[in-house]
Amino acid sequence: MKIKLICDSLCDIPKEIESKEYVEVVPLTVIFGNKEYKDNIDITNEEYYEMLRTSETLPKTSQVTYIQFKEVFDKYIEQGYHIICITGAAKSSGTFQSATLAKNDTSENIHVFDTVNLSLGSGQYVIKACELIEQNLNPEEVIKGLEDIKDSVRLLFVPGTLDYLKKSGRVPVAAAIIGNMLSIKPIFFFDDAEAKLIGKVRGSKHIASKLVDTILEMNDNNLENKIITIGYGDNYSDFEKLKEEVNKRIKARRILFTRGGSCICSHTGPEILAISCSD
Known part of the structure; x- marks a missing residue:
């Protein structure tokens, strides 16, 4: 069974995890003044840190949209994948809701998981999901494994x-x-x-x-x-x-x-x- 693991960029993950061929990060949007940047695509971390230090105004972030998720989901469902999508906390961002709406309009072969966390906390679930996928578990078993680590x-x-x-x-x-x-x-x-x-x-x-x-x-x-x-x-x-x-x-x-x-x-x-x- 082919599994594609998708996460949003609220999940901060190590490079060796992000570079796995079955992992894809869907970026949030960072807004500096009148300019918008796709997180870690249009702007690197280093460029961002420098802009943050020198800017007089605080940047804003915008959630991953329904359209972004829909395009990604459509692409991999057409290629025969089952999709596991891991997002930052639903209470902190609308990204989980965007992913859920896109899932409902796409396929049953998509599981959307709310980490109830951010940054490295959300990233822990992506790391764990990689371990479970590489054990050849099916999507339902991977989701159960993610639920099992919530207390830890x-x-x-x-x-x-x-x-x-x-x-x-x-x-x-x-x-x-x-x-x-x-x-x-x-x-x-x-x-x-x-x-x-x-x-x-x-x-x-x-x-x-x-x-x-x-x-x-x-x-x-x-x-x-x-x-x-x-x-x-x-x-x-x-x-x-x-x-x-x-x-x-x-x-x-x-x-x-x-x-x-x-x-x-x-x-x-x-x-x-x-x-x-x-x-």
């Missing part, structure tokens, strides 16, 4: 500054100002399609160790059977510190690396550190 998916992230979250309305202005003045770095846990503040660390020096502390605590200090993904933006030196900390303190089934895409960094800024895990 964890995503933690630390933005380099609260300015972007403040501008996007994701944190109160007063909290953002105080946090920046005191050099307090908040640790957010993405849970049920919502970013929740679960910890703080003063300054940048201890972010890597605190992220590792926290994800270990969330998993009873045992990650041996987990898939770990580390993410960052244009702050490569911070990423290197987190990578070193992970390699030193975490034993996991797989450890993968990726970068925050434009859809996520529009809200967090280009300096972001994140870590996620799942079964």
Whole structure:
């Protein structure tokens, strides 16, 4: 049985996953002023980070449309594929609804899956789906496997500054100002399609160790059977510190690396550190 795995660009996935021949990423649209860019097609991550740093206005993102999904679904159904489509959280974007509407107008051989997560959290489901597809499971078995890991998916992230979250309305202005003045770095846990503040660390020096502390605590200090993904933006030196900390303190089934895409960094800024895990 031929399976095509489709995800939207709210799912931040490692290059080795994106490059698999049966995987296709459908891009959201990034809007800078009067210009529109297809995420990671018309604009690279590096170009996006630079524009984000120099722009006076915060970019906007637009969901994947019904038409985009319909075209992709039609193409692969005509080629005899069964389709599994994985999207970012329905509560955070209309992309899941677009995919569902396109599925209903296309074929029964399409399964649309809401990750109830974003970025690396959504990416965990894409990674897991690849493992299950490569075990020659059928689409129903793959979807069941994705449902089975929902309780294990964890995503933690630390933005380099609260300015972007403040501008996007994701944190109160007063909290953002105080946090920046005191050099307090908040640790957010993405849970049920919502970013929740679960910890703080003063300054940048201890972010890597605190992220590792926290994800270990969330998993009873045992990650041996987990898939770990580390993410960052244009702050490569911070990423290197987190990578070193992970390699030193975490034993996991797989450890993968990726970068925050434009859809996520529009809200967090280009300096972001994140870590996620799942079964």
